[in-house]
Amino acid sequence: MQTEQLVLVTVIAEAVVEHRLVRDLGAAGSHGWTICDARGQGSRGVRADEFEGSNIRLETLVSAEVADRFLEVLARDYFPRYAVVAWTTAAQVVRPEKYI
Amino acid sequence: MQTEQLVLVTVIAEAVVEHRLVRDLGAAGSHGWTICDARGQGSRGVRADEFEGSNIRLETLVSAEVADRFLEVLARDYFPRYAVVAWTTAAQVVRPEKYI
Amino acid sequence: MQTEQLVLVTVIAEAVVEHRLVRDLGAAGSHGWTICDARGQGSRGVRADEFEGSNIRLETLVSAEVADRFLEVLARDYFPRYAVVAWTTAAQVVRPEKYI
Numbered sequence: 253m254q255t256e257q258l259v260l261v262t263v264i265a266e267a268v269v270e271h272r273l274v275r276d277l278g279a280a281g282s283h284g285w286t287i288c289d290a291r292g293q294g295s296r297g298v299r300a301d302e303f304e305g306s307n308i309r310l311e312t313l314v315s316a317e318v319a320d321r322f323l324e325v326l327a328r329d330y331f332p333r334y335a336v337v338a339w340t341t342a343a344q345v346v347r348p349e350k351y352i
Numbered sequence: 353m354q355t356e357q358l359v360l361v362t363v364i365a366e367a368v369v370e371h372r373l374v375r376d377l378g379a380a381g382s383h384g385w386t387i388c389d390a391r392g393q394g395s396r397g398v399r400a401d402e403f404e405g406s407n408i409r410l411e412t413l414v415s416a417e418v419a420d421r422f423l424e425v426l427a428r429d430y431f432p433r434y435a436v437v438a439w440t441t442a443a444q445v446v447r448p449e450k451y452i
Numbered sequence: 453m454q455t456e457q458l459v460l461v462t463v464i465a466e467a468v469v470e471h472r473l474v475r476d477l478g479a480a481g482s483h484g485w486t487i488c489d490a491r492g493q494g495s496r497g498v499r500a501d502e503f504e505g506s507n508i509r510l511e512t513l514v515s516a517e518v519a520d521r522f523l524e525v526l527a528r529d530y531f532p533r534y535a536v537v538a539w540t541t542a543a544q545v546v547r548p549e550k551y552i
């Protein structure tokens with residue numbers, strides 16, 4: 253099966269930021285995303301209390317450039333204010349033209 | 353910890369295809385899968401409207417052969433008709449004999 | 453964007469073990485986790501019947517040491533008794549100091 257490597261970005265965030273997060277993700281260049289409702293507990297320290305309760309788990313398949321742009325936005329606008337966790341993994345994608 | 357590399361296949365699809373998707377996944381050789389309810393937005397273009405709303409996020413750990421067979425089925429029977437996104441990642445699995 | 457590689461551990465388990473699983477995960481050294489409700493079907497064979505129905509999907513970002521310690525606990529205390537599936541993938545993490 254023909255596949256191409258893209259970047260899978262996963263973000264765990266408080267549910268209240270969903271609308272804003274999706275807007276900023278689209279502005280960074282993503283064309284699609286999937287959100288699951290989640291719960292959990294954050295790291296020890298700052299804002300751990302805010303992280304318990306209702307969260308969302310968002311994932312999006314993007315190019316390395318879009319991933320980097322989105323992570324920069326997260327680091328600048330979200331990390332100082334919200335309990336947000338973000339990571340990337342390498343994904344082999346069918347029909348990569350849908351995402352870039 | 354002893355682990356073995358398998359292929360983690362993740363599929364995002366409209367909720368209406370769940371029953372059929374699971375049947376076809378089993379026929380391709382998967383012995384187990386996990387499904388979470390999800391919502392999201394697809395890529396710009398064909399069927400993007402269908403992709404908003406109720407989705408499922410399915411994942412299954414399989415051998416490279418089963419992954420390839422399942423992706424071929426998706427490409428042939430689902431991509432032309434449904435809003436389906438599929439990708440694979442490499443996973444290190446405990447107790448790999450359960451999956452192959 | 454500055455990232456560091458950590459281990460993403462994903463566990464699928466019966467919902468009834470959630471409380472115990474989270475306690476053991478914390479004891480193994482994890483500082484945070486995310487849980488989504490899930491459903492699914494396990495591998496053929498032992499306890500497959502128990503695996504259908506209400507499951508949870510837990511994920512946690514940890515160091516390789518913590519991942520190994522947690523997988524050992526799963527193998528020793530959970531695999532013989534519960535329908536548990538566990539795998540790891542490599543993840544590039546922003547703000548890795550939150551997890552280690």
